[in-house]
Each structure stands twice: as structure tokens, then as C-alpha cells.
Amino acid sequence: MLKNKEKILSVAPMMDWTDRHCRYFHRLMSSHALLYTEMVTAPAVIHGDRDRLLSYDETEHPIALQLGGSDPNLMAQATKIGCDYGYDEININIGCPSDRVQSGAFGACLMQDPDLVAKCVSAMQDASTGAEITVKCRIGVDEQDPHEVLPDFIKRVSATGVKTFAIHARKAWLKGLSPKENRDIPPLDYDLVHQMKAANPDLNIHINGGLMTLNEALPHLERGLDGIMIGRAAYHDPASVLLQADSLVYGDTDKTTAEQAVLDMLPYIENHISKGGRLNQITRHMLGIFTGRPGAKLWRRILSETAHKDGAGPEVVLTALDAMKQKAA
Known part of the structure; x- marks a missing residue:
């Protein structure tokens, strides 16, 4: 289990980017930031080359495995395997809008089926032997009203006992926008994420989406959120995000240059x-x-x-x- 659940900085899971080499490099810059794998599908974990997909250097802790899938049984099996590999956290992806992910009936389209997400999360919790189960989601998809959908989604999924939600503060458009456009075009609604924390003070609510610097992100912690998740900026300009993270987020000594x-x-x-x-x-x-x-x-x-x-x-x-x-x- 993660030791510091008070305030957390994490580097978002990013396909083709946050592989083991990237994470090792990021860990050299911050002792404490939570590092995510790329999303790995549950069937790939179960049937694929596990060492290639899941191996990591021990220095990468704390590290989270992000799984994609919508079959509770497969998600449970993949969770057990992830626990065997020693991951600190296992996260379910309810945010990716790509056509490939949609064709597999998982990712952001699952915002439309919170009861299925709850079943997956419950199965993952039952299968976990130590890793915290967490959820990364959007505020809604397509024509959904986020102010109606997100509170209901969190209510239904958190009823399983899951405590941590990383919320990308944008809708996902499943048709008409590419994954890249879905990261930029739908407007951000940071206030809605803060409303989720106010309505659910017992949950750990982390914010993601559009955060480019630590200076932009830290006010969200000061306003009461439990975590900040930075993606592309941490990859393209890791020094500005990670070199001061240990002191500014965790109150520790910064690690290096x-x-x-x-x-x-x-x-x-x-x-x-x-x-x-x-x-x-x-x-x-x-x-x-x-x-x-x-x-x-x-x-x-x-x-x-x-x-x-x-x-x-x-x-x-x-x-x-x-x-x-x-x-x-």
C-alpha cells in the first residue's frame, strides 16, 4: 500500500511513453511521485509476455499498474497477476476514448455503465493481495451532462469500497474526435472535480487534465484535493515538474539536478x-x-x-x- 495518501503527485499513464525506461528516468528526479505504467489490457496480462509487460526496476516504487478491460473475471485475474509482480496500486482505465479501446468495450465508454465498472472494481478488490484498487475516469462522454453523470458514477463505483478516483476534468467524445483531440478540445471543468471532493470528503480525489506546471497544479491541493496528476508536461519537460516535486508536494528534500x-x-x-x-x-x-x-x-x-x-x-x-x-x- 502507498504510504503517503495525504497529498500525491502522479505522472499520468501514457501509451508509448510511460514504459519502464521512462519511469526509471523519472524516479531519478523524484523519490515520491507515483509513477504509472502504460495501460495494459487484462487479456494481454493474462495471456501475453508478462515479464515484458509488467517487469520494472525496484527503484520505481511507488508504482501503479493501469489495466484496461470490462470483464470482471478477467480484471480480477489481471489484478492478481499485478499483485504478484508487486505493484503498489492497480488502476482501472475509464478514460481512454480511442477507437481500439472502444471496440473492446472499455475505457471512456464505460462512463455509460457505472454498474459494470462497479462489478469490475469489486472483483479487482477481491483479487487484490495488497495493492490499492483505484479508478481513472472522465467527467462524462458525448452528450452526457457531467454534473449529473459524474456524481452518480462516483456514488455507484465508490459503493464497492474503492476510495481513490483520478478524474480527467474533460468529457470524452467517442465519435468525431481523435484521442489527441480529446486531450485538448473538450473544455476543462476543474470546479466539478472540486465539487466531487466537497460532496465526498471521505474519498481521495485526484485531478488530471491540462496541468502544465507544478505551479498550476499545486493550488488544487491547497483547495482541498488529494492528488494532482500531470501527463504530457511531465514527459516533455520532466525537470520542471519532477525536480521540485519532493519539496513542494511532499515536504522532503529535492533529489537531484x-x-x-x-x-x-x-x-x-x-x-x-x-x-x-x-x-x-x-x-x-x-x-x-x-x-x-x-x-x-x-x-x-x-x-x-x-x-x-x-x-x-x-x-x-x-x-x-x-x-x-x-x-x-
Whole structure:
């Protein structure tokens, strides 16, 4: 179980982004932020290559596994497997609007069936051997009125005993908008998320959607929410989100600098390459570490042009770091 449930910063689950290499890099910048896997479907967990899908470095704790699915039995099986792998939290995705997810009858379309979500969550709780079961949802979909739908959804699902909801403060449009457009076009309704906390003071309510900096996000904690979840900004500009997270969110000492985080990745990179991995599988997650700083463009260019080449190793990262420093001098 997570030790600090008072106030939490989490890096949102993001497909193709929050893999094990990304999470390891993020952990070097914050000891306490909650890190999520990419969404993994329950059938993939049950029938697929579990080690490839679920393995992680022990330093990544606290870490949450996000599952996609709508069959209570399969969600229970996948939850048990996730617990066996030692995840601190297992989250059900009720927010993804992609066509592929809709065709599997899960993700955001489940906002239309809170009773089925409740059955899934209940089955997951019964199967859990230690991980907290949580829900990530939208405020509604399509023509639904969020002010009617979201309170009812939370009431029905929380009746199972689940305590934590991460709410993306936008509707999802299941037809007519791409997943990317669904992250930007539907208007944000932060006040509705705060209303959910006021109406459910015993629940842990986390807010997600449109938060670009810690300075933007922290007022939501000050207003009484239990958690802030930052997605794309934490990926594209991780230093600005994570390097001060331990002090500003958790009251602890900040962990490192951007430069040191890069240097601390070198042994990890060496190990990955020694096992047959490629440098760009890791460095693609490191491109934004110097965002906004002199030399950042050069850093990105060297990694982008070189890291994919055969034989590329840690020396490429050091070359890019040195070039950035010289440019900034």
C-alpha cells in the first residue's frame, strides 16, 4: 500500500511513453511521485509476455499498474497477476476514448455503465493481495451532462469500497474526435472535480487534465484535493515538474539536478545495451530534460540523430551533454 495518501503527485499513464525506461528516468528526479505504467489490457496480462509487460526496476516504487478491460473475471485475474509482480496500486482505465479501446468495450465508454465498472472494481478488490484498487475516469462522454453523470458514477463505483478516483476534468467524445483531440478540445471543468471532493470528503480525489506546471497544479491541493496528476508536461519537460516535486508536494528534500539525472542514467543504459537493447529505446524519453534551457535544441538533435545507430552507447549521451553545456556557456 502507498504510504503517503495525504497529498500525491502522479505522472499520468501514457501509451508509448510511460514504459519502464521512462519511469526509471523519472524516479531519478523524484523519490515520491507515483509513477504509472502504460495501460495494459487484462487479456494481454493474462495471456501475453508478462515479464515484458509488467517487469520494472525496484527503484520505481511507488508504482501503479493501469489495466484496461470490462470483464470482471478477467480484471480480477489481471489484478492478481499485478499483485504478484508487486505493484503498489492497480488502476482501472475509464478514460481512454480511442477507437481500439472502444471496440473492446472499455475505457471512456464505460462512463455509460457505472454498474459494470462497479462489478469490475469489486472483483479487482477481491483479487487484490495488497495493492490499492483505484479508478481513472472522465467527467462524462458525448452528450452526457457531467454534473449529473459524474456524481452518480462516483456514488455507484465508490459503493464497492474503492476510495481513490483520478478524474480527467474533460468529457470524452467517442465519435468525431481523435484521442489527441480529446486531450485538448473538450473544455476543462476543474470546479466539478472540486465539487466531487466537497460532496465526498471521505474519498481521495485526484485531478488530471491540462496541468502544465507544478505551479498550476499545486493550488488544487491547497483547495482541498488529494492528488494532482500531470501527463504530457511531465514527459516533455520532466525537470520542471519532477525536480521540485519532493519539496513542494511532499515536504522532503529535492533529489537531484537535471544534469545529475542524466549522469545517473548511464549505468542503466550500459546494462540495457549489454542485454541487447538499443540506446534510443531509453534516450527518446530523455529528450525534454533540458527544455527551455540554452543548448536544449542541440542536446535533442545529437540524441535524435545518433542514438538509433548501431553501436550507440553512453558516450553519445555524454557527447550531447557536453555539447549542451558548451552551447550554454
